[in-house]
Amino acid sequence: MERRQLLSGSIALGLAGCAHQTQPTLAPIRTSEDRLFDITVCLRPFRAAGPRIEAERINDALIIHNYGHGGSGWSLSWGSSTLAVQLAMESSPADIAVVGCGALGITSAILAQQAGARVTIYASELLPRTRSARATGSWTPDSRIALTTAAAPSFPALWEQMARTSFKTYRTYLGLPGTPVEWTDRYLLLDTTLDQMRAARRAQTGLSFASYMHRIDDITPNQTLIPRGTTPFTTPYVYRSESMQFNIATYAHTLLSDFRLAGGRIVHRTFNTPAEIAALPEKTIINCPGYGARALWKDDSITPVRGQIAWLIPQADVHYGLFYNDVSLLARSDGIVVQALDGGDMKGYGNDHETPDPAEAGRALASVAPAFSGFSRKADVAFP
Numbered sequence: 596m597e598r599r600q601l602l603s604g605s606i607a608l609g610l611a612g613c614a615h616q617t618q619p620t621l622a623p624i625r626t627s628e629d630r631l632f633d634i635t636v637c638l639r640p641f642r643a644a645g646p647r648i649e650a651e652r653i654n655d656a657l658i659i660h661n662y663g664h665g666g667s668g669w670s671l672s673w674g675s676s677t678l679a680v681q682l683a684m685e686s687s688p689a690d691i692a693v694v695g696c697g698a699l700g701i702t703s704a705i706l707a708q709q710a711g712a713r714v715t716i717y718a719s720e721l722l723p724r725t726r727s728a729r730a731t732g733s734w735t736p737d738s739r740i741a742l743t744t745a746a747a748p749s750f751p752a753l754w755e756q757m758a759r760t761s762f763k764t765y766r767t768y769l770g771l772p773g774t775p776v777e778w779t780d781r782y783l784l785l786d787t788t789l790d791q792m793r794a795a796r797r798a799q800t801g802l803s804f805a806s807y808m809h810r811i812d813d814i815t816p817n818q819t820l821i822p823r824g825t826t827p828f829t830t831p832y833v834y835r836s837e838s839m840q841f842n843i844a845t846y847a848h849t850l851l852s853d854f855r856l857a858g859g860r861i862v863h864r865t866f867n868t869p870a871e872i873a874a875l876p877e878k879t880i881i882n883c884p885g886y887g888a889r890a891l892w893k894d895d896s897i898t899p900v901r902g903q904i905a906w907l908i909p910q911a912d913v914h915y916g917l918f919y920n921d922v923s924l925l926a927r928s929d930g931i932v933v934q935a936l937d938g939g940d941m942k943g944y945g946n947d948h949e950t951p952d953p954a955e956a957g958r959a960l961a962s963v964a965p966a967f968s969g970f971s972r973k974a975d976v977a978f979p
Contacts, residue, residue: 621827622912623970624924624931626960632930633906634951637729638899640886641665641944643745645754645805647894648678653873659683659881661699662888663897666738668698669730669841673764674757676702676881683879684710692717692877694866697727700883701850707881708857715877716854719865722847726885729904731925731932733916734839736761739900739940741805755810762814765839768849774928775846776839782826783818783834784919784966801941829969830919838916844929866891901943905956907931922963935959 642663651658661679664671676699683691689712693704696718704714722728736758741750768776785792808815818834826833855861866872869892872880882888889897909930916925921937935955936942 620912621915621970622910623827623967624907624910624913624917624926626907626933626964626967628957628960630908631905631956631960632908634953634956635729635904635906636949636951637726637902637904638886638947638949639664639666639668639739639902639943640888641739641898641900642896643742643898644896645741645746645750646671646675647888647896648675648682650682653869655878656873656875657683657686657879658869658872659879660888660892661703661881661883662695662885663894664699665740665900666902667736667740668727668885669732669843670734670736670738671740671754671757671761672698672702673706674760675699676706677760678753678757679703679881679883680706680710683707683881684712686879688712688877688879690715690877690879692875692880693883694718694872694880695725695883695885695887696720696722696861697725697883697885698722698730699727699885700881701847701854703881703883704854704859705850705857708854708859712879713858713860714854715860715862717862717864717866717875719863721861722851723844728843728847729902730841730843731902731904731923731934732841732843732927733925734762734765734841736811737805737807739804740807743803743805746805751805751807751810754805754807758807758811759814762811762839765841768846771849773845773849774842775849776841778837779840779915779926781836781838781916782828782918783836784828784830784917785832785834786830788832789818789820789834796939799939799941801939802944804940827969828966830966840916840925840927842928844927898945899943899947901946901948902934903943903952903955905933905959907933917963917966919966920962922959924963933959933963935962 646663647660659679659682691707691712693716707714816837818836821833888894913926923934925932
């Protein structure tokens with residue numbers, strides 16, 4: 596009996612020790628302006644009807660368009676590019692050209708390789724220097740993807756197909772060296788309940804952007820209200836969820852390496868007219884110019900949506916995202932991205948200015964700083 600009690604006591608102690616070792620901790624994000632090391636601006640290519648994924652013939656060239664994803668380019672890239680590559684491979688071409696090396700271009704190129712084609716990317720900039728590289732890196736598959744009044748009745752089902760295909764593909768990048776893709780906690784700090792916040796947003800004037808996340812509820816974690824006083828955050832309501840994110844610096848390097856290792860070729864080239872694209876030696880071409888399609892293809896259906904990111908020096912002890920006072924923070928391996936979202940989805944709509952605004956960055960940092968007023972500055976704060 597004594598031996599049994601001793602063993603059970605040892606097991607209990609061991610379990611307690613394990614629980615103590617794995618107890619999650621939160622470190623405050625240091626938001627002082629002296630930690631700001633860069634400000635970048637991205638123009639999201641929004642189309643009211645949703646992305647353009649269709650074929651067009653110019654002389655003897657078959658052009659497959661794959662652009663216009665708004666704020667969902669990274670999130671839908673694998674699903675959208677799967678559709679584009681299926682169109683491109685209908686005639687079983689041996690060689691395929693891809694125009695553009697952003698999120699849609701590189702995924703189209705890799706998928707075309709996997710379908711058996713020899714692929715050449717033609718681009719003026721490689722992925723790390725494209726507009727895609729200036730994205731926040733969050734899984735947001737219906738961010739400014741379409742307008743409810745302009746999208747075709749069939750589009751919600753198509754969106755779901757793209758979202759599920761992308762989600763499944765991203766799972767294959769989890770756990771790789773450098774964590775190109777990972778799951779992290781997100782905290783939503785509110786003075787009202789989540790339902791009240793949503794009602795207030797619905798009452799705001801502006802465009803009716805489509806919302807389809809309910810269609811993939813089975814693969815999307817819910818937001819959970821955390822009991823007051825059990826977190827270092829001081830707002831009346833704290834919601835926690837988990838979300839997938841892309842550490843774009845590592846992820847871009849991984850994608851480019853995969854493409855090159857599979858025999859892919861990259862040619863630096865700038866196109867000024869569709870005729871120049873149609874004149875390429877490859878006669879099946881997947882066109883992924885992003886916002887550049889507005890000028891190159893004279894596509895006035897594309898509306899710019901300006902988004903600015905302020906970059907804070909990364910913190911090794913911070914691995915979460917947060918939304919507070921209309922400011923979004925997301926800790927990535929290459930920096931902590933800070934984005935002001937006052938004005939909701941209408942912020943930046945129709946604005947094509949890519950010049951960084953330091954004043955906007957300063958206001959965002961000042962607005963989000965009080966979120967960490969309840970943290971101990973001497974040590975991390977642990978909570979269940």
